[in-house]
Amino acid sequence: MKLTLQVWRQERPESKGRLISYGVNDVSPDMSFLEMLDVLNIELVKKNEVPIAFDHDCREGICGSCGMMINGRAHGPGRGIATCQLHMRHFKDGDTIVIEPWRARAFPVLKDLMVDRTAMDRVMMAGGYVSTKTGGMVDGNTLLIPKPIADEAFDAAACIGCGACVASCPNSSLMLFVAAKVSQLALLPQGQHERKERVESMLAVMDENQFGSCTNTYACEAECPKEISVTHIARLNREFIRAKITA
Amino acid sequence: MVLESNIPEGPIEKKWTNHKFTSKLVNPSNRRKYTVAVVGTGLAGASAAASLAELGYNVLAFSYHESPRRAHSIAAQGGINAGKNYANDGDSVYRLFYDTLKGGDYRAREGNVYRLAEVSGSIIDQCVAQGVPFARDYAGYLDNRSFGGAQVSRTFYARGQTGQQLLLGAYSALARQMETGGVKFFARREMLDVVLVDGKARGIVARNMLNGKVESYAADAVILATGGYANAFFLSTNAKASNATAIWRAHKKGALFANPCFTQIHPTCIPVSGEHQSKLTLMSESLRNDGRIWVPKIKDDKRLPQDIPENERDYYLERQYPSFGNLVPRDVASRRAKEMCDKGFGVGPSKMAVYLDFAEAIKRVGKEIVKERYGNLFDMYKQITAEDPYLQPMRIYPAVHYTMGGLWVDYNLMSTIPGLFVGGEANFSDHGANRLGASALMQGLADGYFILPYTVGNYLAGTKFETVKTDHAAFKDAENDVDATIMKLMNVNGTKTVDEFHREYGKVMWEFVGMGRNKAGLEKALTLLPKIREAFWKDVKLTGEANDINTELEKAQRVADFLELGELMARDALHREESCGGHFREEHQTDEGEAMRNDEKFAYVAAWEFKGIGTEPAMHKEHLVFDYVKPSQRSYK
Numbered sequence: 001m002k003l004t005l006q007v008w009r010q011e012r013p014e015s016k017g018r019l020i021s022y023g024v025n026d027v028s029p030d031m032s033f034l035e036m037l038d039v040l041n042i043e044l045v046k047k048n049e050v051p052i053a054f055d056h057d058c059r060e061g062i063c064g065s066c067g068m069m070i071n072g073r074a075h076g077p078g079r080g081i082a083t084c085q086l087h088m089r090h091f092k093d094g095d096t097i098v099i100e101p102w103r104a105r106a107f108p109v110l111k112d113l114m115v116d117r118t119a120m121d122r123v124m125m126a127g128g129y130v131s132t133k134t135g136g137m138v139d140g141n142t143l144l145i146p147k148p149i150a151d152e153a154f155d156a157a158a159c160i161g162c163g164a165c166v167a168s169c170p171n172s173s174l175m176l177f178v179a180a181k182v183s184q185l186a187l188l189p190q191g192q193h194e195r196k197e198r199v200e201s202m203l204a205v206m207d208e209n210q211f212g213s214c215t216n217t218y219a220c221e222a223e224c225p226k227e228i229s230v231t232h233i234a235r236l237n238r239e240f241i242r243a244k245i246t247a
Numbered sequence: 248m249v250l251e252s253n254i255p256e257g258p259i260e261k262k263w264t265n266h267k268f269t270s271k272l273v274n275p276s277n278r279r280k281y282t283v284a285v286v287g288t289g290l291a292g293a294s295a296a297a298s299l300a301e302l303g304y305n306v307l308a309f310s311y312h313e314s315p316r317r318a319h320s321i322a323a324q325g326g327i328n329a330g331k332n333y334a335n336d337g338d339s340v341y342r343l344f345y346d347t348l349k350g351g352d353y354r355a356r357e358g359n360v361y362r363l364a365e366v367s368g369s370i371i372d373q374c375v376a377q378g379v380p381f382a383r384d385y386a387g388y389l390d391n392r393s394f395g396g397a398q399v400s401r402t403f404y405a406r407g408q409t410g411q412q413l414l415l416g417a418y419s420a421l422a423r424q425m426e427t428g429g430v431k432f433f434a435r436r437e438m439l440d441v442v443l444v445d446g447k448a449r450g451i452v453a454r455n456m457l458n459g460k461v462e463s464y465a466a467d468a469v470i471l472a473t474g475g476y477a478n479a480f481f482l483s484t485n486a487k488a489s490n491a492t493a494i495w496r497a498h499k500k501g502a503l504f505a506n507p508c509f510t511q512i513h514p515t516c517i518p519v520s521g522e523h524q525s526k527l528t529l530m531s532e533s534l535r536n537d538g539r540i541w542v543p544k545i546k547d548d549k550r551l552p553q554d555i556p557e558n559e560r561d562y563y564l565e566r567q568y569p570s571f572g573n574l575v576p577r578d579v580a581s582r583r584a585k586e587m588c589d590k591g592f593g594v595g596p597s598k599m600a601v602y603l604d605f606a607e608a609i610k611r612v613g614k615e616i617v618k619e620r621y622g623n624l625f626d627m628y629k630q631i632t633a634e635d636p637y638l639q640p641m642r643i644y645p646a647v648h649y650t651m652g653g654l655w656v657d658y659n660l661m662s663t664i665p666g667l668f669v670g671g672e673a674n675f676s677d678h679g680a681n682r683l684g685a686s687a688l689m690q691g692l693a694d695g696y697f698i699l700p701y702t703v704g705n706y707l708a709g710t711k712f713e714t715v716k717t718d719h720a721a722f723k724d725a726e727n728d729v730d731a732t733i734m735k736l737m738n739v740n741g742t743k744t745v746d747e748f749h750r751e752y753g754k755v756m757w758e759f760v761g762m763g764r765n766k767a768g769l770e771k772a773l774t775l776l777p778k779i780r781e782a783f784w785k786d787v788k789l790t791g792e793a794n795d796i797n798t799e800l801e802k803a804q805r806v807a808d809f810l811e812l813g814e815l816m817a818r819d820a821l822h823r824e825e826s827c828g829g830h831f832r833e834e835h836q837t838d839e840g841e842a843m844r845n846d847e848k849f850a851y852v853a854a855w856e857f858k859g860i861g862t863e864p865a866m867h868k869e870h871l872v873f874d875y876v877k878p879s880q881r882s883y884k
Contacts, residue, residue: 012795030520032631038525038746045744045799050791053798055313057486060528060627062411063317085630110457111796118434121314125426129419132376134298134696140375141333144387154380154405157412161316190378 001027001093005040007052008100010109013116017109019098029089033076034059034066036088054113059084061225064160067167068113069100074164074223082162082225102163104172106210117163119209120177126205127198128181130190143189156184158226165220171212176220178202179236180228186239196243203240250503250854250869253657254358259875260340263362266658267701271708278303281707284451284466285309286438286493288421289318290414290688291671292472294695295703297420300429302700304707307464308421308430309453311437311488311801316418319474319486320691323410324531324624326392326402327374327688329367334391334400340364343401345876347686350396350576351651351679352828352844353878354506354852356871358658363677366697367689371403373696377416381405394684395532396576396883402685407531407623413688417695436462437801438493439732440725441469441500441667448667449715452725454733456801459794461726461733463717467710468666468703471497472695475650475672477510479809479816480761481753483647484516484529490805491812494654494673502662503854503867505655505675507812508820511682511829512762513648514580517631517641518600527646528631530603530624532684535573537608537617538641540564540580542592542601552594552602552640563587571883578681578829578842579883581645585762586840588644595642604640645762649687651678651829652819655854655869659702660694663854666710668703670694675852680828736803737793741786745802748783752776752810760817765833769821776817777861780810815855815864822866825849846878 003024010017024040031039034056041051056066061082068083070076076086091097099113107115145153157180165176182199185191191198214233221230255266273281281304285296288310296308312318330343343364348355371389375381382390382404391400405412424430436453442463443449450465476491477483498504515530541560548555563583565572573580584601587593594600609617614637618625625636632642653675654662660676661668671691678686715721759772783806791797826835826842827849835843852869 028521028523031523032525035523035525039523042744042746045788045790046742048790051799053796057312057317057488058319058322059487059526060322061630062322062408063319063486065312065317080626081630085627087630087633089633114796117313121316121422121425121432124419125422129423130376130378131423132373132420133301134294134373134420134700135369137369137372137376140331140372140381141388143375145380145383146387147383147385150380150383150387153378154412157380157405157415158408160411161314184380185378188378188380190376 001091003027003091004096006096006098009052009112011111013108013110027088029087031088032059032084033070033086033088034084052113053111056084061085062160064162067102067162067164069102069167071098074168075225080225080227082160102167104166106172106174107163107166119211120161120163120174122209123174123178123202123205124181127194127201130185131194145188149187153184153187156180156187156228156232159228160226162225164223164225166211168219168223169212170217170219171215173214174206174211175214175233175236176224176228176230178206179232182239183232183235186235195239196246199236199239199243248856248867250655250867251657252356252869253659254356255658259357259361262358263365270701270705273704273708275303279305281305282307282466283468283470283703284464285470285472286451287318287471287473287673288315289320289472289474289671290417290691291695292470293318293414293417293421294692295470295472295670295699296430297417297424298696298700299703300424302704306424306430307433307466309433309436309438309451311435311456313434315421315432316415318414319489320414320688321411322486323688324407324529325394325533326404326409326685327370327413328394328401328683328685329371329403329689330364330401331368331371333389336399338399338401342399343367346397347677347683348679348876349881350683351681352842352881353679353846353850353873354827354871355677355679357873357875359676362698363690363693366693369697370689370692374413374416377419379405379412379416392533393536393574395535395574395580396683404533407533407621410688413692417692437804439496439729439804441497441664442721442725443500443664444715444719444721445713447665450717450722452722452729454729457796459792459797461729463722463726465715465717465722467707467712468668470668470670470699470703471654471673472670473673475653476809476812477647477650479813480647480756481749482519482524482527482757484513484527487526490808492805492808494669495808495812497654497662497664497667499857500664502664502667503655503856504652504815505852505854506652506819507816507855508760508823508830509651509680509828510647510816511577511649511651512581512645514577514584514645515603515643516646517628518595518597518644528627529646529648530628530641530643532577534603534621534624537620538573538603538605539607540573540601540603542587542594546591552604561592568883575883576681576683578831581762582831584645600642600644602640603643605636606640609637647761649682651675651680651682655852659705660699661702661706666706668699670699680830732804733793733800736787736800736807737789739784739787739789741788743786744788745799745806748779748787749806749809752779752813755779756813760813760820763831763833764820766821769817772817773814773821776814783807783810811860818864819853819855822853823849844880850878
């Protein structure tokens, strides 16, 4: 198929970006979206142009590196996939596809489709862990975690940290990401002792890093490549209230 | 050069304990005076960096990613082994040691492998303490599954995303140390050289990928945990950025490279769909627990798989290996799939695939249970191929997946450069000629959590250090060399892109240095590969600026190193006149097509010394001694 791409090009964080139009021919339906961009980039280099910069790595939907707004949707059409798992069979000959970076104040553009997501690391550093050290552990089977609880904790822990929740949220909120970690650790016995500090600290750092507030639009859940449920946000809210009303 | 493995004396089950006791210690209040640079923050690097910082060392951690959580350890699916015998099926530390040594076709050190098995249980406990959501049963106990190369269930797992959960556990420990200041994390830095002062590793030079600045970092010891080199083949299951640059440049500075030809071909990957293919996707080996592998009994069968009756299917692994069946080790399963396709029994549009069928499992336990076990893998398969594996069998074919070779290290995981330690897939230490499934995660975390924190301390306590800062001439020289290489690449201004060279190189590697190797092919590779390398430096085309984000320049540096490493892989494969594990020399097989080892001549580690580009490297041998397990012909029949 033949497609027209409108790609956001921005040289530097401080420079003004714009959409540039590129035609791509001979797109196979079996190609992944990123492979289609690879082909375009080879053409650009051959024409002495600078290739489109985008983050990507594992190309199997688990590292969380890739992420772009494709026709206004985080990771493009389709549910439960990252950009790298999107295949060209979801488009048809003659389509125009608009490709933009994640848009959020907390995610400044570095170049083209690459953004700076280190704010998510700063939120994790504020408490997204159990304060254990290497060594001195008890046997794993002394902590009994029945399957339904382990499964629910896993559902939350499946977050790949791509930032699609932020990009799709009208408020650029990081709530689903924070909720996934808070909920995972609140469900597990290992996380009990730091419940209060964790939720307060992670939310405070989230605010400091210019993420917006949650107004329950559920856009995050709809676009999350791991389909993490907003019920984890409900648990986060309960954890927060619990922390506030217990001294 | 004599290679000292430094395996401690004493009975095998006491070696590590004795070694820990006789190791020198750094007083807790003195630890902050030492700086350790950790390059790579995957499982091995993140766990080492966090553990060393917890001990009180001053840690600098580097990653070419924006965040430690993006490392390719995250993509490991199936699980992590530990000899806990939770399943009450006869497992033990000794059995895990035995299986790993046998699985590696007796090309690893007994002492190292035993230690790996010995600490395996602690890894699970450590990860549980961190909140890793391992699979549990309804009573709350940890669940296990079985994996290739073992007849016990010892694999702990978190659905099909075990690597992700373990990496996020190590990342959480690292994040905690980043918060306390014990670890300074440098994101988007690519290590381009290791700096030696008085023969010791004293720091690194890295390129800041955001602005192109070449930066120096001084340290008292350096740990490389930068993963494997499977991307030398271009198409592999590795992530796009996975590269050999850190270990290769250390090799060029004097670290020996051990068993470079030992590469693992994973049997269950999604087949190539066309020329645009940028990487391959693996389907976890755990699928072979319930999936049955078969091909039609007639060549070039055009029927749909569901239309081929039972008696016209050849479940060739079950036929050839009745006791292990579909759960034979990876090298055996891969080779047999290739053999079937080469003979003309392959399926799918390319005919380079075999079926992995779940119909029987779905009938036996129901779709829901199958979904529960492998749901995310089935979804992944469907996204890529647009076929539904609940309704029709998967098509799979082997792909390069892991490299057992790597920088040579002694028992302390120290390379031949004093102060340069190597952990995880980047070293050669524990898997011999073939790694068993679910053992990579075990080894990465064993190195990082439980081995390096002791052995690095032992080195620091026993070594005299002069103060070295980044204004030292050795750093300036390394920076100048790195700058010169970058400018050379930028100024070639040829006609072909980096990817085109890499793809062309990868095809030669796959054809002649891939699953089946022979003398003529390897010799041919050794004439073709240098030509591609030379053409690259004359005709590669980069655009953009060196002092900016430049993804083409990043790739070019990595590919330039692969173009040198590939030759060493071919050379090593040519010299090793035997078949063992992932290294299959077609001249050395039984009448039934099984690998024929030659213990008399090749029971050694081949450690190669760099002598210059295009110059034949020197080989040094470390002979392997087997006091406990007598090497035998591996049999999975």
